[in-house]
Amino acid sequence: MNKEAFKERLFKEVYENHWLKLYLHSLKIVDDEDDAKDIVQEVFTNLWHNFDSVGINTSYSSYLYASVRNRAINYLAHKKVIVDHERYQEAQPKSQSFNEPDVFLIEKELARQINAEIDSLPPKMAAIFRKSRFENKSYKEIADELEIAENTVKKQVSRALQLMREKFLHIKYYLFFL
Template sequence: MNKEALKKKLFTEIYDTHWLKLYLHLLKMLDDEDDAKDVVQEVFASLWNNFDAISIHTSFTSYLYSSVRNRAINYLAHKKVVISYEKAEELRDVNFSNAPDIFLIEKELAFQINSEIDNLPPKMAAIFKKSRLENKSYREIAEELDIAENTVKKQISRALHLLRQKFIHIKYYLFFL
C-alpha cells in the first residue's frame, strides 16, 4: 500500500471514529447544528491538509478535542465581530435614512473646521496642516521647517486644544443628531 492510500485509510478511520463525538461536543458549545458541523469540518480539513506536518504530544483524542475547542473559540470571536459590524451598519443606515441632510451638515462642519484651522497663528496652522492633512510625522515636520521636534509636538497640542475649545458645542449637537 502506498503512502497516499495509507494516509487516506488512516484519515477515514479517524474521521469515522471521532466526527460524531466532536460534533456533539461542539453542539453543546455553539448551540447551532450548522455552526458545529462547519467547525468540525474545518478541523478535519486542516488535519487532512497538514497530515504529514502535524506533531502531536498528547493523545490523539485530546488533540482533536483541543483543535475543535480552539476553532470554536475563534469562530465565536469572529461571529461576534461580524454581528457587531452588522449592527453598526444597520445603525449607520438608520442614521443616514433619518437624517437626509447629514451630508450638508458634514460639509458645513468641514468648512468650519478648515476655517478655524486657517484662523490659528500662521506657524501653528502650517504645522497642524502638515501633521493632519499631509500625514507627516513630527520628525518630518521638524526637519522640513528646521525647528525642534518638541516644538512641533507643542504646536500641534496647542492647536488641538484651541480647536476643541472652538467646537465643544458641536460634539453635544452631533450626539443628539
C-alpha cells in the same frame, strides 16, 4: 502498503471514530447544527491537508478536541464582531444626503480600491493578508499552511495593515466630510 494508502486508512479510522463526538462537542459551544458541522469539517480538512506536518504530541482525540474548541471559539468571536458591527450600523443615523444607489456605488468603489491596494502589496504579504482577513485563518493556521514562522505571519499582517492605513488616510477624511 504505500504511504498514501496508509494515510487514507488512518485518516478514515480517525474520522469515523471521532466525527460524532467532535460534532457534539462543537454543537455545545456554538449551539447551531450547521455551524457545528462546518467547524468539524474544517478541522478534518485541515488535518487532511497537513497530515504529514501536524505534530501531534498527544492523542488524536486530544488534538482534535482542542482544534474543534479553538475553531469554535474563533467562530464565536468572529460572529460577535459581525453582530456588534451590524448593531453599530443600525444605530447610526441614516444620512439624508445619500440615497441607496449612491451608497452602493461608494461602497463598491471603496472595495475596488481596497482590492487594488492589496494587489499592490508584495505577493507573499498579500497572500498572508488575504488568508488572515478574508479566509479568517489564524496566524498559526497560515504559518502551518505556508510553512513559515507564526511570528512572520504576524509581522506581515501588521505591515500590510500599516501600509493600507497610510494609503487610505485620505479616504477617511473624505468620508468624514460627506
